[in-house]
Amino acid sequence: MAEKVLELRGLCKEYPSFRLKDAGFSLSRGRIMGFIGRNGAGKTTTLKSMLNIVHPSAGTVAFFGLAFAEHEQEIKRRIAFVSGGANYYPNKKLSAITAVTRSFYDNWDEAAYRRYLKLFALDESKTPKALSAGMQVKYALALALSHRAELLILDEPTSGLDPVSRDELCGVFLDLADEGVSILFSTHITEDLDKCADDVTYIRNGEIVFSLPLGELREKYRTVELTAEQAERYKSSLIGCKRAKEGFTALVERGACEELGGHASDLEEIMVHLDREARDDG
Amino acid sequence: MAKLLKKEFALFAHPTSWMFLAFGAMMLIPGYPMYLPIFFASLGLFYACLSARENNDLYYTLLLPVRKRDAVRARALYFVIMELLQLAVCVPFAILRGVLKIGPNAAGMDVNVALFGLALVVAGAFNALFLPRLYKNPAAVGKPFLIVSVCVFLFIFALEACSFVLPFFRDVLDTPDPQHLPAKLAVLAVGAALFVLLTVLGTRRAEAIFEKVDL
Numbered sequence: 001m002a003e004k005v006l007e008l009r010g011l012c013k014e015y016p017s018f019r020l021k022d023a024g025f026s027l028s029r030g031r032i033m034g035f036i037g038r039n040g041a042g043k044t045t046t047l048k049s050m051l052n053i054v055h056p057s058a059g060t061v062a063f064f065g066l067a068f069a070e071h072e073q074e075i076k077r078r079i080a081f082v083s084g085g086a087n088y089y090p091n092k093k094l095s096a097i098t099a100v101t102r103s104f105y106d107n108w109d110e111a112a113y114r115r116y117l118k119l120f121a122l123d124e125s126k127t128p129k130a131l132s133a134g135m136q137v138k139y140a141l142a143l144a145l146s147h148r149a150e151l152l153i154l155d156e157p158t159s160g161l162d163p164v165s166r167d168e169l170c171g172v173f174l175d176l177a178d179e180g181v182s183i184l185f186s187t188h189i190t191e192d193l194d195k196c197a198d199d200v201t202y203i204r205n206g207e208i209v210f211s212l213p214l215g216e217l218r219e220k221y222r223t224v225e226l227t228a229e230q231a232e233r234y235k236s237s238l239i240g241c242k243r244a245k246e247g248f249t250a251l252v253e254r255g256a257c258e259e260l261g262g263h264a265s266d267l268e269e270i271m272v273h274l275d276r277e278a279r280d281d282g
Numbered sequence: 283m284a285k286l287l288k289k290e291f292a293l294f295a296h297p298t299s300w301m302f303l304a305f306g307a308m309m310l311i312p313g314y315p316m317y318l319p320i321f322f323a324s325l326g327l328f329y330a331c332l333s334a335r336e337n338n339d340l341y342y343t344l345l346l347p348v349r350k351r352d353a354v355r356a357r358a359l360y361f362v363i364m365e366l367l368q369l370a371v372c373v374p375f376a377i378l379r380g381v382l383k384i385g386p387n388a389a390g391m392d393v394n395v396a397l398f399g400l401a402l403v404v405a406g407a408f409n410a411l412f413l414p415r416l417y418k419n420p421a422a423v424g425k426p427f428l429i430v431s432v433c434v435f436l437f438i439f440a441l442e443a444c445s446f447v448l449p450f451f452r453d454v455l456d457t458p459d460p461q462h463l464p465a466k467l468a469v470l471a472v473g474a475a476l477f478v479l480l481t482v483l484g485t486r487r488a489e490a491i492f493e494k495v496d497l
Contacts, residue, residue: 053341054497076345076347080345081345088338088341089293089339090337092293100289100293101346103285103288103289104285104289105347
């Protein structure tokens with residue numbers, strides 16, 4: 001069984017208007033996990049709670065089998081967390097920020113740093129303020145990827161990037177996973193996960209709904225297109241039935257309603273319809 | 283800790299801190315509340331904290347492989363270094379004041395060894411009060427500084443009043459050096475001890491608070 005690099009159990013956090021409830025999942029070495037959910041579902045709170053950037057009210061977090069609370073420094077040396085872009089020290093040159101950051105890592109890989117600067121077309125003489133949002137993300141990633149982190153935790157890393165850069169980044173993630181690096185990244189762009197994720201964890205209203213291998217998830221559902229009459233007739237078997245440009249679409253479980261045809265669901269369809277189903281039920 | 287301290291000087295330090303060091307020359311003003319030139323270090327620290335908030339410094343720091351409490355300790359150590367540096371800059375001007383025979387300070391405590399001891403207590407009080415408030419809500423820097431400044435100014439006012447009212451202050455401490463030097467050296471030693479004690483207490487409190495803060 002692959003080594004677990006990350007394991008969350010019963011993670012809770014209360015805010016006046018939001019509650020993270022018993023969040024739990026695990027990530028194995030060399031796997032890429034997508035962390036999905038709509039805005040405000042609790043993705044960032046979960047990621048920040050894992051690293052004690054926000055203080056969880058209950059639960060345990062272990063990295064590489066080590067409890068975060070007792071091994072914070074060692075764990076932080078072995079992981080990298082990128083939330084958005086490099087939105088710190090906007091008026092300092094990238095070279096100055098890198099010089100300070102580099103000094104904290106004994107395992108800093110200068111060759112890798114130079115490689116990522118080139119790959120992402122970053123100019124070290126610029127300041128974060130002079131970079132676009134997408135380039136800030138790339139700089140933050142270059143820093144994260146240059147200290148040989150064994151686990152990358154990325155909060156919306158591809159959000160500000162153009163399609164070519166996103167594709168390049170997915171390629172980088174796949175290469176890193178081949179080298180044994182694990183990646184957990186939250187995103188709204190499920191298309192990126194279709195390209196590179198091994199596992200998907202879905203959070204809704206502060207609760208983890210599922211955490212499954214992507215292949216298993218795809219096996220589970222099929223997307224069907226329906227007329228109004230079909231939508232009514234098959235109502236009880238449909239999951240998250242909603243209006244589409246022409247008629248209706250819904251998920252059905254594999255093996256059910258075979259006569260409706262349909263196609264293998266992609267991640268966006270699964271997320272959208274499951275969320276719709278929950279709202280309809282709620 | 284050395285790496286964090288290096289980071290404090292490379293990224294956190296604000297240019298005004300270095301500028302305010304020059305205010306040590308105010309020791310040459312014939313009549314002036316002499317605790318104030320020393321207090322300018324605190325003002326420099328406030329500007330650095332303000333700038334750090336705008337620069338998202340805490341967030342950057344917490345991404346580094348450091349413990350939350352070490353981030354607080356490094357900041358406190360930076361405070362101590364800048365405060366001691368401010369005192370160190372004041373010393374040659376205090377000596378020069380004696381050489382130039384500028385005379386006693388009519389506005390309050392004279393410039394002497396005891397003044398530096400009492401100034402250390404003032405700096406320690408600033409650290410003890412400001413550090414925990416700074417980390418309680420890292421987004422609010424101005425309000426804690428205002429509250430702490432008022433407290434520190436009241437403390438300075440009380441100390442200055444002592445040099446007019448209390449016989450020990452008036453007749454022993456508020457005299458030109460080297461008169462009553464043993465007593466003044468004792469005040470310096472006690473001041474240094476209190477500076478360390480108050481700073482350690484403030485730092486520990488700030489560490490405990492910051493551990494539970496959500497960023």
